Amino acid sequence: xxxxxxxxxxVQAGGSLRLSCVASRYxxxxxxMAWFRQVPGKExxxxxxxxxxxxxxxxxxxxxxxxxxxxxxxSTLYLxxxxxxxxxxxxxxxxxxxxxxxxxxxxxxxxxxxxGQGTQVTVS
Numbered sequence: 001x002x003x004x005x006x007x008x009x010x011v012q013a014g015g016s017l018r019l020s021c022v023a024s025r026y027x028x029x030x031x032x033m034a035w036f037r038q039v040p041g042k043e044x045x046x047x048x049x050x051x052x053x054x055x056x057x058x059x060x061x062x063x064x065x066x067x068x069x070x071x072x073x074x075s076t077l078y079l080x081x082x083x084x085x086x087x088x089x090x091x092x093x094x095x096x097x098x099x100x101x102x103x104x105x106x107x108x109x110x111x112x113x114x115x116g117q118g119t120q121v122t123v124s
Contacts (some may be wrong), residue, residue, distance in 0.1 A: 001026040001114040003094045008119030015084050015123070021077040021094030021116055028075040032099035035068060035079045036109055037090035037121075044093070046107025048079060057105040062088075084123045091118040 007019040023031065034049035048058045048068035056068050067080045077094055095112035106112075 003116035005119040049105030
């Protein structure tokens with residue numbers, strides 16, 4: 001699976017961004033996917049996950065502000081981010097693994113086999 005993120009950038013606190021991740025070289029509908037983020041010197045943090053049936057799981061730190069979704073027809077994963085805070089500043093990574101039906105949308109990075117290169121989000 002090849003994953004390519006886009007949509008990062010610089011935004012003021014309170015603003016919004018939408019990240020996208022296009023997947024190729026695999027049957028997109030067979031994937032469970034997630035967004036992670038990492039700040040230099042800190043561990044990678046799970047932000048939101050989504051399974052084959054569009055069941056979702058959001059970290060407490062982003063609940064009510066971020067929404068994960070996907071479009072199987074476009075082989076694209078999204079992360080809509082609202083009410084951004086400076087502490088949301090990080091490199092955001094898209095991740096995926098081939099999963100069965102009713103898989104839990106995990107936020108554990110060890111669950112995921114495929115990773116994108118990341119897109120930087122900076123909130124000031």
